[in-house]
Amino acid sequence: MxxxxxxxxxxxxxxxxxxxxxxxxxxxxxxxxxxxxxxxxxxxxxxxxxxxxxxxxxxxxxxxxxxxxxxxxxxxxxxxxxxxxxxxxxxxxxxxxxxxxxxxxxxxxxxxxxxxxxxxxxxxxxxxxxxxxxxxxxxxxxxxxxxxxxxxxxxxxxxxxxxxxxxxxxxxxxxxxxxxxxxxxxxxxxxxxGGTDKDGDGIYDKDDACPDVFGLVEYNGCPDADNDGVIDSKDDCPNVAGLESLNGCPDADGDGITDADDACPNDKGIKANKGCPDSDGDGVVDKNDKCPSVAGPEANNGCPWPDTDGDGVLDKDDNCINVVGTASNNGCPEITAVEVAKLEDLFKTVYFDTSKDSFKSETIARLDEAAQIMAKYPTAKFAISGHTDSVGNNASNLKLSEKRATAVKNYLTSKGVSGNNLTAKGFGEDMPIASNNTKSGRAENRRVEVKLVN
CATH class of the missing domain: 2.40.160.20 (Porin)
Known part of the structure; x- marks a missing residue:
C-alpha cells in the first residue's frame, strides 16, 4: 500500500x-x-x-x-x-x-x-x-x-x-x-x-525590446542614437534629433514639415508651398518673389504689373509703355482725323526738283512737320504713293514716281518715324487728279500722297 x-x-x-x-x-x-x-x-x-x-x-x-x-x-x-x-x-x-x-x-x-x-x-x-x-x-x-x-x-x-x-x-x-x-x-x-542579456545593456532579453542592440532602460533596451526620445527603429532620422510627431526628424522652423522635405527649412511656411512662406498670398513663395509684400503674378516674379504711362493699360499689355494711349489700341495713341487731314495737306505741298527725286528747299519744313506728327503715333501705318504727269514716256515716269515715294519714306524714317509703319510705291502717270493738257493740271498730277492705312 x-x-x-x-x-x-x-x-x-x-x-x-x-x-x-x-x-x-x-x-x-x-x-x-x-x-x-x-x-x-x-x-x-x-x-x-x-x-x-x-x-x-x-x-x-x-x-x-x-x-x-x-x-x-x-x-x-x-x-x-x-x-x-x-x-x-x-x-x-x-x-x-x-x-x-x-x-x-x-x-x-x-x-x-x-x-x-x-x-x-x-x-x-x-x-x-x-x-x-x-x-x-x-x-x-x-x-x-x-x-x-x-x-x-x-x-x-x-x-x-x-x-x-x-x-x-x-x-x-x-x-x-x-x-x-x-x-x-x-x-x-x-x-x-540564469537571465540572459546578449547586448550587455543591463536589461534582460525577456524585457529587452531590442535584445541584440545595446540600449537604454527608459526605452526598454532600445537605442536612441540622437537622444530625441524616439528609438532608432522608429526614427526616420536616427542620427539627428527631431520630433516624435515627425518620426524623429527635425523641423527647424516649426512648420510641421521635416527639414529634409522643406524647401525653406529656416522659414515657416505651408505644406502646399513645400514649407516655404508666401507673405502676400499671390502663389509666388517669398524666396522667388521680387515683391514679397505686394501680390503679383508669377509671370512678373510676384510683382504687380506697372502702368508706366498711366493710361490704364498695364505695361505687359501696352505696346507704348511710355506714351499715353487707349486700351483699344493696346496702349498706344490713336491718330485723330484732324491730324490725318493735316498730313494730307502737308504732302500736297511736297515739291521735287525737275525730273529728280530730290526735294525743293521749301519742302523740307513740311516734311519735318509731317514727321513730328507721325512719330507721335507709333502704331499708325501710312501708305506713301508717288505720281507724275504724262510728260515723257510711261516707264520713266513710273520709275521716277517710285524714287520720289521712296525718298519721302527715307526722309521720314531719318526723322524718327518707324520704317515698319511706312510703305512707298510709285504709280507713274496712271492716277492723274487733273488734266495733263494744261500746265496747272500737270502740276497737280506731279505729287506725293500719304494715306492712313491703319
Missing part, C-alpha cells in the same frame, strides 16, 4: 509539472539555503500531547525541532504566468513530538511543489513576493517512511535583482500513521540566476 501511494504521488507531480511550459524569463533559476523547523504540535488534535489546529503555532521553544546548521536546500525553475516548480531537500533531528520528547530521531525529506506567485493576484510589488504552493514529497524518520501531500504559504523579500530572504510554512499530510501530520517551517536566503 505504501509503495502504491509513493508511485501515485510521483505520477501526479510529474504530470502536473509536464503540463506547464517553461519559458526563458529573467533569472528563471533559483537556489535556496536555510534552516528548517519541524512542528508536530498544532496538527494532530486528539492525540495525547498535541493541541488543536494551529494552537501554539509559533511556540518555537516548546515544539520546534531544529538543528544548528544549514538544513534545507531548494532548487527552483520559473515557468510562466507566475508559476514555478521547486525541489527541496531537508534534514532535521526530531526530539519533540508535541509535548512528548523523542530520542533524537533522524528526519529526512524530499519534496516537489508547484508554486504560484500571489503578486499575480495582488499586484506587483517588486521587493515583496508572496506565494502559495502545493505538491508532495517523502519523509523518512528513522526506519519509517511515508509519502506526504504538502501545501505551503511563504514569501521572498528581494534585496536586489538576484538576492533575497525566504520564509515559508508548509503543512505536510502524511499517508502513513506511523509519521503524524506536521508543519515544516523554513527560513533562509534565495538566489536567482
Amino acid at each position: 505504501k509503495n502504491i501511494k509513493v508511485v501515485l504521488f510521483a505520477l501526479i507531480l510529474v504530470l502536473g509539472i509536464s503540463t506547464l511550459k517553461a519559458q526563458d524569463n529573467n533569472n528563471p533559476w533559483s537556489i535556496g539555503l536555510g534552516v528548517n523547523a519541524v512542528d508536530f504540535y498544532p496538527t494532530n488534535p486528539g492525540l495525547e500531547g498535541h493541541g488543536s489546529w494551529l494552537n501554539e503555532f509559533v511556540n518555537a521553544g516548546d515544539h520546534f525541532n531544529m538543528v544548528p546548521s544549514i538544513s534545507k536546500v531548494t532548487v527552483g525553475k520559473y515557468l510562466t504566468d507566475g508559476f514555478s516548480i521547486e525541489a527541496a531537500g531537508s534534514i532535521n533531528t526530531i526530539n519533540k513530538i508535541g509535548d512528548n520528547t523523542s530520542s533524537d530521531d533522524s528526519y529526512f525529506s524530499l519534496d516537489g511543489a508547484v508554486k504560484y506567485d500571489l503578486n499575480e493576484v495582488f499586484g506587483e510589488t517588486a521587493w515583496f513576493d508572496p506565494y502559495a504552493s502545493v505538491g508532495g514529497g517523502y519523509v523518512w524518520m528513522d526506519n519509517f517512511g511515508t509519502g506526504t501531500f504538502n501545501g505551503a504559504l511563504g514569501f521572498n523579500l528581494w534585496f536586489n535583482e538576484n538576492f533575497g530572504f525566504n520564509l515559508e510554512s508548509k503543512y505536510k499530510h502524511a499517508f502513513e500513521s506511523n509519521i503524524v501530520q506536521h508543519f515544516q517551517h523554513s527560513a533562509g536566503i534565495i538566489i536567482k540566476f
